[in-house]
Amino acid sequence: MLDLTVIILTKDEKKHIARCLECVNQFASKVYVIDCFSTDGTQEIARSYRAEVLEHEWPGNQAAQFNWALSNLLITTEWIMRIDADEYLLPELIDELKLKLPSIKKGINGIVFNRRHIFLDKWMKGGIYPVKILRTFRNRHAVCEQRLMDEHIVLTDGDTMDFDNDFCDHNLNNISWFCKKHVDYSIREAAEMLDLEYGISKSNDTVNKLSTQALAKRKKKMAYARKPLFWRSTAYFLYRYFLKGGWRDGKEGFIFTFIQGWWYRTLVDAKIFEIKRKCGDDTEKIKTVLQEEYGIGL
Known part of the structure; x- marks a missing residue:
């Protein structure tokens, strides 16, 4: 096994967790599932695949939950992987990791x-x-x-x-779930x-530490934010559907x-x-509305 720990965040992931764990058990020395009090048996399935399951109350977002795991787990491996329950590595990527x-x-x-x-069980090659x-x-x-x-x-x-090869984001829930998300x-x-x-x-950004594509994506998002409402969502759809x-x-x-x-971008x-x-x-009124109506603090 590789000198690597896998961390998976879960909440009611019965449909996905076995597939994910079957994948990571092929190469990981240790697997932690940080669960948020699932009610569908996610924890029992995870334990049956020899994952160590810890329950932790949802702190409001995935970043805070993952950073809690980094701070509180006793991780002794050289490497750490983050993967979602509805994701898995293709065999070619597993082989590349092992190699x-x-x-x-160092560095x-x-x-x-x-x-x-x-x-819908199809690889979205375009877009x-x-x-x-x-x-x-x-x-x-x-x-x-x-x-x-x-x-x-x-x-x-x-x-x-x-690395050259791929992992997959392959959620098995229906379109209603996809839209609600x-x-x-x-x-x-x-x-x-x-x-x-x-x-x-006025938070300190960390864009200088992002990967090359993540940094490019963040810059595009900042440019997108300056475009006119509704026009930008339509232009984005046309770009992805036709040009990409x-x-x-x-x-x-x-x-x-x-x-x-x-649809999502127009809803935003x-x-x-x-x-x-x-x-x-x-801006003070915006902050108040976000906090009082949506529970979001800026």
């Missing part, structure tokens, strides 16, 4: 993988593939940045290297977009790009529009 990880030179403290989105994301890092050399949305693992020192995400995304526009939180080739993925590609690339803009109607450009 390369033991000999990575390389993060590893970037390609992420595939599998939607946004490949998403490059840092998911493995040396112990004590990285944290998860504290953001409402689009949080990334960031290195505290050292450099990253890219994006409804829940939309107010957090709206709050972050307002923060980008007005600089409300989402149309090549058939009906599944249309549904995926429509929901994630237009609608919530921003609603908040601005109430508050104008008054």
